[in-house]
Each structure stands twice: as C-alpha cells, then as structure tokens.
Amino acid sequence: MLSAFKYRIYPKPGQELWLKRSLLSLCELCNGLRAKKIEEYKQHGISLTKTGLRALALEERRHRPELQTIYSQVVQTAADRVHIAFSNFFEGRARFPRHKHPRKYLSMTFPQSGFKVNPQRGLYVSGMGYVRIFVHRPPLGRVKRLTIKREAGEWYAIFITEGDAPVKQPIDTVAENRIRGADLGLEMFTTLDNSESVEYPRFLRRSEDKVNALQRRLAHKKKGSKRWKEICFSLARLHLHVKRQREDFQNKLIHRIFSENDVLVLEKLDISWMLKNHSLAKSISDASLGRFIRKAIFKADMLGKHFIAVDPWGTTQFCHNCLAWIPKGLAEREHICPSCGVRTSRDLNSALLIKRLGILSSSPSDGGSSLAEPGPLPSLRGMVSLGAEAGSLRF
Ligand SMILES: [Zn+2]
Secondary structure, three states: OEEEEEEEEEOOHHHHHHHHHHHHHHHHHHHHHHHHHHHHHHHHOOOOOHHHHHHHHHHHHHHOHHHHOOOHHHHHHHHHHHHHHHHHHHOOOOOOOOOOOHHHOOEEEEOOOOEEEEOOOEEEEOOOEEEEEEOOOOOOOEEEEEEEEEEOOEEEEEEEEEOOOOOOOOHHHOOHHHEEEEEEOOOOOEEEOOOOEEOOOHHHHHHHHHHHHHHHHHHOOOOOOHHHHHHHHHHHHHHHHHHHHHHHHHHHHHHHHHHHOOEEEEEOOOHHHHHHOOOHHHHHHHHHHHHHHHHHHHHHHHHOOEEEEEOOOOOOOEOOOOOOEOOOOOOOOEEEOOOOOOEEEHHHHHHHHHHHHHHHHOOOOOOOOOOOOOOOOOOOOOOOOOOHHHHOOOO
16 A cells, blocks of 8 residues: 655755756646647647657757756656646546646656665755755655655655555454444534544634635735735645644544544545535535545555445434434434434434444445445445335435
8 A cells, every 4th residue: 555754854045946946847848748739639630648748858858958957757757747637637537737837836756766865864866965854753665756845835755655554354353342433524523423522623713714814815915916925925834734733633533533443434425415515614624524534544444444434325314223214404403213212412323323334334245345436335225114205305
C-alpha cells in the first residue's frame, strides 16, 4: 500500500528563487504543451499521446536554459500532467483543461530519482542542492517518489512510500464489543453505538468565522490591489490552518476509534441525497464527512483493522431493537418505539442500526467492503417489513 509522508523544508533565499522560477517555467511548459496539443488536433486531426507530449517537453528542455536546471524526469511529469488533464476531460471526470495561472501551479514531482536524504545535511534535490528538512517522524516503507509543494508561502517535501499492509484479523473472529457502528451527522460529528458522541471542536468554528470575516473584507477591495493581495495571502494561510485543524481532529478521532476497536461500520455517503439538499453549509460538511470516510478506509488498511460500509437507506426510520418502522422528520431528535418501548436519541438509534447491519455483513466471504467496491451493501431493505404506505415512501 502507498502512504504519503509530508515534511516541511526550509529553502535558503537563493533556493526559494530557484523553486519559484522552476515552477513558473514548468507552468509555462504545461501551457505550451496544452496549446500544442489543441493545435495539432485542429490542424492535422492528431491527438498527441503521453509519449508524444513527453518527447515534446524534452525537446523544449533542450532549447530553454531555464528548464535545463530542472531534473529531466520532473519535466516529463509536467508533460504527464497535461496528458492526465486531457484524459480526465475525455473520460468525463473534469472540464476541458484550461490555461493555468502560475499562481495555481504549485508543485513539482520527482518520479524515481533526483533526490536523496542525508541525515546530516538534509534533503538533496537535483538542481537545488541540499535543503534543510524537518523530519518530525521517520517515513515508513520504500520511498517511491518525491513532490515539492508550495502551500501559502511555505514549502513541503512529500514522500510517497510503498510498504506492506499489516495482516488483518479475520473479521468473523472479532468480538462484538470490538465492532463500532457510527452515525455521521451535521450537529454531532459522529455518534457511536456505545452512546459516545463527538462534536466538531469549537476552535475549528472560530477559525471558520475568521475566514468568513476576511472573505467579506476582501469583497470590498479592488481586485489586484495591494490590500487585496495582502488579504488573499492571509486568507490562504487561514484556510490552510482550518484544513489542518480539521485533518488533525479527524485523524485523532479515527486513530482513537481504531485503537479501541477492530471494526468500524459507517454509512455509505448517499450522493443523490446530497445533491437534493444542496446548500453551502451542507456541502462543506458533506465534503468533510466524505474525507472522514476516505480516511477511515485508509487507516483501517494501515492499522490492520476492518472498515464496513452499509446502505444508508432507512437508518433513521427504523427501531434498532425490533426493526419497527418509526418515521421521523429531520427535527425530531428522539427515538421512541411504541412496539418495544425503546427510548434513545435519534443518532444513537442510527448508530446501533448501522452496527447491526455491519455485523450481518461480517461473514468470512466479505473481508471489509470498501466504498470503491461495487455490489450490494448490507441494507435494511429486505430486512424490514413495511406497510403499504411506508413502501411508497422515500427516505
Ligand atoms: Zn422497537
């Protein structure tokens, strides 16, 4: 499995200048290749391939001295970016590739070589020399490639490493109290089936308020002016801060859940529901829920634990205990079951139902289904008997 290890680097002024110039040249190169690809197609009906783009990039490098200071494989990966941008468009994943502004071209990749780490002298990067690196934790696995990235005025080295995933305990031997069902929500970030609930920390909201305030100030400034640029930079730094706070919160939460449990069961995020309930606040929190789920899948593999996704259909509308149909609106926070007398919070009921579904699916044949895997998810459909009126309802 691949993992990423990110370290801050501290280039000297001359090195920073080289980095900035190189990114600018690579950006120009990409824009040139993009234009070339479009032109070739218009004039001769030929679509330049990945190899063709790479050859063109190396040809450019031969004539332009500023590209010669950049490692040749880095120049090739810049050409690959153009190729990927076009494939993403042709395969329906993205818009037509646009002319890229240098402000948005922020990284360069060394796919195999051209760099090495020396414990005494720091990180050696071809073309730049030794740069000071802060290794706050050792990387694990074999280093496959290096990306140097600029983020709001700071520089980072990101190593992609390949290591062996730990062996997982067979899922059918996991004790029931080591299986956790979790309901993800808007008010409470998550509610676990052991009635623990976790809220988004307040400090995160405070930062988000600051972002909004800066955004309002920015709206009154003239675009491109000195003050506008200043606010843009503070905004970028603050966005980065919020992103890191959120990542840190989610990472720690997942780590804690997996250190106390062996299986985590979550609902698969329902895209159609998200599109129907479109609003800014929702889309922000949905995006962060999506990231949380992806992190959970990744961490499960990394730590040798299991992740199970279940169908979200009806998980708020049935009783976890007797599976009776208890319809409730979004505002109803209580779950009171007239059939069996159970009384819990709405979110806890969902978490318990999600866990129940997860246990059903934890047969040996199903070694922790991932979201990417197609096929039927464990679902309440078919488990519950609905009245005629309920059957026509959409959840
Ligand atoms: Zn009940």
